[in-house]
Amino acid sequence: AQSVTQLDSQVPVFEEAPVELRCNYSSSVSVYLFWYVQYPNQGLQLLLKYLSGSTLVESINGFEAEFNKSQTSFHLRKPSVHISDTAEYFCAVSDRSGQNFVFGPGTRLSVLP
Amino acid sequence: NAGVTQTPKFQVLKTGQSMTLQCAQDMNHNSMYWYRQDPGMGLRLIYYSASEGTTDKGEVPNGYNVSRLNKREFSLRLESAAPSQTSVYFCASSVQRNYGYTFGSGTRLTVV
Numbered sequence: 396a397q398s399v400t401q402l403d404s405q406v407p408v409f410e411e412a413p414v415e416l417r418c419n420y421s422s423s424v425s426v427y428l429f430w431y432v433q434y435p436n437q438g439l440q441l442l443l444k445y446l447s448g449s450t451l452v453e454s455i456n457g458f459e460a461e462f463n464k465s466q467t468s469f470h471l472r473k474p475s476v477h478i479s480d481t482a483e484y485f486c487a488v489s490d491r492s493g494q495n496f497v498f499g500p501g502t503r504l505s506v507l508p
Numbered sequence: 509n510a511g512v513t514q515t516p517k518f519q520v521l522k523t524g525q526s527m528t529l530q531c532a533q534d535m536n537h538n539s540m541y542w543y544r545q546d547p548g549m550g551l552r553l554i555y556y557s558a559s560e561g562t563t564d565k566g567e568v569p570n571g572y573n574v575s576r577l578n579k580r581e582f583s584l585r586l587e588s589a590a591p592s593q594t595s596v597y598f599c600a601s602s603v604q605r606n607y608g609y610t611f612g613s614g615t616r617l618t619v620v
Contacts, residue, residue: 438612
């Protein structure tokens with residue numbers, strides 16, 4: 396079975412500063428990896444995903460994540476954050492069959508003016 | 509295109525009352541899910557339906573039942589609500605289990 400660790404429960408950062416939200420996973424098989432974002436009082440939205448191919452994946456709003464198999468990580472980064480990026484971010488991992496799809500506990504990103 | 513629609517958005521129940529949470533998706537997805545979200549515990553899978561006509565237990569199924577009414581609809585029933593079931597409930601759907609999920613906007617349930 397898979398497991399996901401998000402090392403930081405809360406990350407405060409000033410507007411226009413860079414940010415990295417960390418995600419590590421554990422699995423004995425090949426995996427798919429996802430980042431979801433949850434804005435206040437809303438459901439989760441898929442931000443980006445790694446299924447295969449290039450290990451660097453990007454979202455339409457400037458976030459990127461890199462799959463590092465040797466370090467079993469899928470950290471989320473953005474070079475310059477906006478107030479509107481304030482949200483909770485969830486990392487998730489699935490085995491290739493989809494039988495084990497696990498969400499991490501979430502990281503609350505607070506962007507300060 | 510509505511995506512995943514959940515009703516109701518808010519509900520207050522007394523202990524022992526029953527209710528059904530409704531979920532419908534219009535994306536022709538095969539798989540549907542019910543999660544609960546509690547502070548500090550992330551999302552926990554209650555039940556899922558990999559395809560029409562099948563349902564399976566997730567991580568926390570006790571106290572809940574589900575019905576996959578057709579390909580579009582997947583309902584969650586609480587037969588006898590307990591305060592421990594106070595939570596935010598999310599329905600989600602996907603083309604298949606190892607693809608990204610589309611979530612509804614949630615139902616905030618309080619059991620007093």
